Amino acid sequence: MANRICELLNLEYPIFQGGMAWVSESNLAAAVANAGGVGLIAAANAPTDWVEQEIKAAKGLTNRVFGVNIMLLSPYADDIAQLVIDEGVKVVTTGAGNAGKYIDKWKEAGIKVIPVVPSSALAVRMERAGADAVIAEGCESGGHIGELTTMTLVPQVVDSVNIPVLAAGGIADSRGVKAAFALGAEGVQVGTRFLVANECTVHANYKESVLKAKDTDTIATGRITGHPVRVIKNNLARQMQKLEREGDAEGIEKLGGGALALAARDGDVKAGSVMCGQIAGLVTREQSAREIIEEMFS
Numbered sequence: 520m521a522n523r524i525c526e527l528l529n530l531e532y533p534i535f536q537g538g539m540a541w542v543s544e545s546n547l548a549a550a551v552a553n554a555g556g557v558g559l560i561a562a563a564n565a566p567t568d569w570v571e572q573e574i575k576a577a578k579g580l581t582n583r584v585f586g587v588n589i590m591l592l593s594p595y596a597d598d599i600a601q602l603v604i605d606e607g608v609k610v611v612t613t614g615a616g617n618a619g620k621y622i623d624k625w626k627e628a629g630i631k632v633i634p635v636v637p638s639s640a641l642a643v644r645m646e647r648a649g650a651d652a653v654i655a656e657g658c659e660s661g662g663h664i665g666e667l668t669t670m671t672l673v674p675q676v677v678d679s680v681n682i683p684v685l686a687a688g689g690i691a692d693s694r695g696v697k698a699a700f701a702l703g704a705e706g707v708q709v710g711t712r713f714l715v716a717n718e719c720t721v722h723a724n725y726k727e728s729v730l731k732a733k734d735t736d737t738i739a740t741g742r743i744t745g746h747p748v749r750v751i752k753n754n755l756a757r758q759m760q761k762l763e764r765e766g767d768a769e770g771i772e773k774l775g776g777g778a779l780a781l782a783a784r785d786g787d788v789k790a791g792s793v794m795c796g797q798i799a800g801l802v803t804r805e806q807s808a809r810e811i812i813e814e815m816f817s
Contacts, residue, residue: 523683524706527631527651528584528610531555532816534696535633535654535685536808537710538588538612539662539794540564541783542721545573547808549580550718554809557610558585567598574606584609586631591616604628612654615663617641619648635687635708637665637672639679646680653680654708657688661711661749661796664688664739670702677703691798693815709815711796716808722786725793728753732799741775744768748775751793 524533534556536547540563548558558581560573570587577585587603589596592615600621603611611625614635625632626649635654636642642653655676657669665672669688677684686699687708699707713719715726728751739747740759743766750756755778762770775792782791806814 522705524652524685527683528557530557530584532812533685533706534812534815535559535586535612535687535706535708536713537660537687537708538562538614539710539714540590541779542714542719543588544720545576545580547713547716547719548573548585549577550716550808551713551812552577552581552583552585554807554812555583556808556812558808559588559612560585561588561590562593562595562599563588563590564593565595567595567602570595570599571602571606574602574608586610586612588612588614589618590614591618600625603630617644618650619644622649633685636676637667639672639675642676642680642684646682650682652683652685652706654685654687655704656708657686658739658747658749659689659797660687661737661799662794664747664749669699673699673702673704689796689798691796691801691815693817695798696815707815709811711798712802712811712815713808714795715802715805716811717805718808721783724786724788725783726805728788728793729795729799729802730804732795732802734797734800737795737797737799741768741771744771748792748794749796751788751795751799753791753793754789755792 532555536551538559538561543561551558610631631651633652634645655673658664673686683705685706686704691712778792
């Protein structure tokens with residue numbers, strides 16, 4: 520395809536694999552890159568040496584463009600912001616905050632900066648700060664979410680900025696890609712579909728939960744904390760719902776600590792946090808990253 524996203528990063532397909540904590544590592548990122556999209560390593564709250572290890576591993580698996588997703592609330596954010604420069608990473612996406620203080624030095628290093636935004640106001644701020652594009656992510660997404668749906672958010676972001684916009688949230692097949700382009704996006708970011716890629720190393724129980732999920736099987740938990748998270752309904756989600764009704768934000772935060780790793784790494788999909796988007800009902804089989812991308816753009 521020929522559009523501004525493909526031209527910006529020399530891509531075959533304008534698709535980013537979402538930066539999913541405890542999921543998006545070197546194997547998946549390299550597989551997506553080799554298939555013509557942008558694979559992302561999710562730094563999340565991981566220490567800097569782990570992120571460095573994954574970047575080096577990805578370099579050994581692909582000579583195509585891959586990037587790092589930096590969660591700006593991480594205690595290691597400053598160090599990882601420097602690490603991506605030192606390692607010559609080509610693209611950085613950011614979430615959970617304002618990337619403004621890092622953008623100048625990333626741009627000086629030749630890194631393409633593409634923040635994830637939940638509102639047109641933040642998109643405008645990121646454009647003014649020098650971002651090359653933005654990812655407008657609707658609340659249909661798995662994991663941490665904003666308030667607006669993809670359908671309402673994307674066209675408003677497109678109309679508010681001049682840089683390219685990628686759409687995220689609720690996209691898992693070619694119909695979703697077409698819809699994103701109809702809304703004015705020039706690319707898409709996909710998370711849930713890549714959870715069941717052959718190259719994804721998340722625990723098999725996690726994959727099975729996604730494959731079995733139907734359209735009503737996810738819920739947004741923790742709204743009273745100010746950081747809502749979309750997950751598959753399970754014992755943990757029900758406990759969080761109860762705490763939310765009781766107004767216990769502190770209890771929710773405590774209960775959620777380590778819950779994602781418990782599901783993604785250890786395979787406990789009852790007590791762990793199985794982050795997944797509302798589109799899971801369309802995700803019904805495991806495929807290679809290449810098959811997923813080619814099918815979505817067929």
